[in-house]
Amino acid sequence: MLPLRCRAARGVRQALPTVHPHRMCSRRFSNLLQHTRSVANPSRRPRIHTRRTTPTRPPRALRRCYSEKSSADALIESIQDQYAVARDEFEIATEETENESACAQADRDAAREELNKLKKMYDEALEGEDGEEIRMRVGNRIRELDHAVQALEELAKAGD
Numbered sequence: 631m632l633p634l635r636c637r638a639a640r641g642v643r644q645a646l647p648t649v650h651p652h653r654m655c656s657r658r659f660s661n662l663l664q665h666t667r668s669v670a671n672p673s674r675r676p677r678i679h680t681r682r683t684t685p686t687r688p689p690r691a692l693r694r695c696y697s698e699k700s701s702a703d704a705l706i707e708s709i710q711d712q713y714a715v716a717r718d719e720f721e722i723a724t725e726e727t728e729n730e731s732a733c734a735q736a737d738r739d740a741a742r743e744e745l746n747k748l749k750k751m752y753d754e755a756l757e758g759e760d761g762e763e764i765r766m767r768v769g770n771r772i773r774e775l776d777h778a779v780q781a782l783e784e785l786a787k788a789g790d
Contacts, residue, residue, distance in 0.1 A: 631646060635689045637648060641768045648655075656700065663764065666731070670702055676755060676772060685747060693747045696755050700760070700763070701759070701760055702755075702760030702763045702764055702767075705755045705758070705760065705764060706755075706767055706768060708751065709748070709751050709752055709768050711769065712751055713768070713771060713772065713775070714729060714742070715744050715747055715748075716741065716744035716747070716748045717775060718782065719740050719741040719743075719745075720739070720741045720744075720745070720775060720778060720779055720782070722737050722740075723737035723738045723741040723779075726738075727782060727789075729750070732790070734786065735786070738779075738782060738783060741779055741782070742779060742783070745775060745776060745779050748775070749772065752764070752768070752769075752772050776783060
């Protein structure tokens with residue numbers, strides 16, 4: 631049994647020995663390499679290893695941590711929740727209109743009502759300080775849903 635002081639007993643692996651590239655070649659060849667280096671650049675001084683300093687970072691107040699939410703994120707999240715509800719109502723209304731069921735008109739009205747709620751939330755959010763960010767992140771989806779509901783209503787009128 632091995633004593634615990636032994637590396638193998640503690641499960642510590644020994645590092646493989648590293649071979650310096652110049653040690654693999656003959657002494658004459660390595661001398662030749664050193665001679666050609668000094669002849670090619672005689673004014674070259676030996677390098678003095680200096681400690682590299684890390685670049686200075688801006689103060690914490692000026693840096694934005696990406697894990698933190700911006701002020702527009704809470705508004706966008708509530709708009710996205712309402713968008714999901716309006717989108718679900720639109721899909722239900724589309725299915726009922728295609729099947730020409732008796733409750734198709736009520737489903738289209740529910741889809742229009744949820745869309746109006748969504749548009750109201752969106753318009754109120756645009757008036758705030760983060761209006762441009764909100765417009766860029768959710769504006770296109772709201773317009774697409776609005777056009778889709780209008781097209782569904784026109785389809786229903788043409789089918790009647």
